Amino acid sequence: MTGILTASSVGKSYGTGTARMAIIDGLELSIAKGEFVSLVGPSGCGKTTLLMCLSGLLTPSVGEVRFKGQTVSAPPIGLSVVFQDYSRSLLPWKTNLDNVLFGMRRLSMAAADKKARAAEIIAAVGLSGFENHHPWQVSGGMQQRVAIARGIASQSELLLLDEPLAAVDAQTRADMQDLLLDLAKRFNQTCVLVTHDVEEAVYMADRVLVLGPRPTRVVREIVVDLPKPRDQIATREAPAFLHARHEVMALIRGMRAGQNLS
Ligand SMILES: Nc1ncnc2c1ncn2[C@@H]1O[C@H](COP(=O)(O)OP(=O)(O)O)[C@@H](O)[C@H]1O
Numbered sequence: 716m717t718g719i720l721t722a723s724s725v726g727k728s729y730g731t732g733t734a735r736m737a738i739i740d741g742l743e744l745s746i747a748k749g750e751f752v753s754l755v756g757p758s759g760c761g762k763t764t765l766l767m768c769l770s771g772l773l774t775p776s777v778g779e780v781r782f783k784g785q786t787v788s789a790p791p792i793g794l795s796v797v798f799q800d801y802s803r804s805l806l807p808w809k810t811n812l813d814n815v816l817f818g819m820r821r822l823s824m825a826a827a828d829k830k831a832r833a834a835e836i837i838a839a840v841g842l843s844g845f846e847n848h849h850p851w852q853v854s855g856g857m858q859q860r861v862a863i864a865r866g867i868a869s870q871s872e873l874l875l876l877d878e879p880l881a882a883v884d885a886q887t888r889a890d891m892q893d894l895l896l897d898l899a900k901r902f903n904q905t906c907v908l909v910t911h912d913v914e915e916a917v918y919m920a921d922r923v924l925v926l927g928p929r930p931t932r933v934v935r936e937i938v939v940d941l942p943k944p945r946d947q948i949a950t951r952e953a954p955a956f957l958h959a960r961h962e963v964m965a966l967i968r969g970m971r972a973g974q975n976l977s
């Protein structure tokens with residue numbers, strides 16, 4: 716398989732012996748450079764576990780993840796993760812600017828260049844003027860923007876996002892969706908977005924990969940044939956959007972019905 720990120724026959728289980736629980740089994744995926752791919756699946760199916768395996772924060776029990784052709788065994792440079800829980804992923808004793816600079820600590824770049832890049836990215840996420848605030852002095856949506864800025868600043872090519880917008884209010888969420896799409900384009904980020912929100916998955920993506928129940932694998936690929944830039948009103952009314960949403964929702968509802976019976 717080619718692609719900036721690939722997973723081949725990936726399996727992951729937690730525990731041993733009778734306590735062993737299989738979370739992922741026989742998972743295959745390939746993400747092309749420049750793509751925006753959503754991973755959607757029922758709650759508890761193993762989405763976060765999968766993202767951890769893709770990022771090198773966890774090692775698969777079997778199979779292999781490759782980033783730019785290299786086997787991933789620890790988080791590689793060029794790959795960033797944005798977590799759902801921004802309040803725990805930012806360092807509260809550092810300012811927003813220092814949090815972004817922290818993301819660049821592994822880069823060999825002059826301090827002045829780092830500062831210039833951090834400032835550019837902070838401006839791009841709409842946080843100019845808040846560089847010297849601490850994360851706890853700004854809103855939840857703004858904290859998540861700091862976390863996204865930190866991810867991009869680390870010379871990221873691939874952003875892995877684990878339900879990054881789940882904790883922000885609905886209006887902020889729509890704005891953040893558009894901001895993420897804009898940032899992905901502007902900073903040439905390949906993006907893998909994990910979400911349990913079917914509409915968000917379709918709205919954001921070039922391709923939606925639907926994950927099955929635990930132990931999870933990719934059960935369906937849906938190509939989202941909608942023009943870009945996306946628009947919160949027009950895109951969500953387009954027949955292709957409704958079609959894709961229907962297909963994903965029917966699959967996920969079917970899985971939940973199947974689980975309830977067992
Ligand atoms: N470190 C761990 N040890 C044991 N079980 C875990 C661990 N992390 C997650 N799990 C279990 O694995 C399953 C999948 O979890 P997770 O990957 O967080 O799913 P999702 O993100 O799709 O909700 C859940 O049943 C969860 O309880």
Ligand SMILES: [Mg+2]
Binds near residue numbers: 762764
């Ligand atoms: Mg999760």
